[in-house]
Amino acid sequence: MTKKEFIAKFYEAGEFSSKAEAERKLNTLLETVEDVLVDGDEVNFIGWGKWEVVERAKRKVRNPQTGRKMTVKAKKVVKFKPGKKLSDKISL
Structure with a gap:
């Protein structure tokens, strides 16, 4: 949508x-x-969901096109966790 x-x-x-x-x-x-x-x-709507910022650690990955190993820098990302009410509605 x-x-x-x-x-x-x-x-x-x-x-x-x-x-x-x-x-x-x-x-x-x-x-x-x-x-x-x-x-x-963090933003928390009880029963509906919670947004929070989490730190994603530096990690090593492999480029699927070249096969070359690379390092991805640490960064902050937004994480959303659905609440019980929302999860229950989606699960129907």
């Missing part, structure tokens, strides 16, 4: 005066989640 398709669904499900308003509110939510993660905190 693209962002445009998601906004249309979000607009239909919510109480917005226009799709533009739905898009602004969605962007505000996404920017807020982004800001919290950049600050090093």
Whole structure:
């Protein structure tokens, strides 16, 4: 689903005066989640899911095209863990 398709669904499900308003509110939510993660905190919606920033260690890998060994630098990544309610709904 693209962002445009998601906004249309979000607009239909919510109480917005226009799709533009739905898009602004969605962007505000996404920017807020982004800001919290950049600050090093986690976002936890109990029952729905949790986003957190974790450190991925430096590791050695093999390039599948050339077979050459390479080292991938350590980096921070965003990890999402679904909550119980969301997991149960998906499992149906």
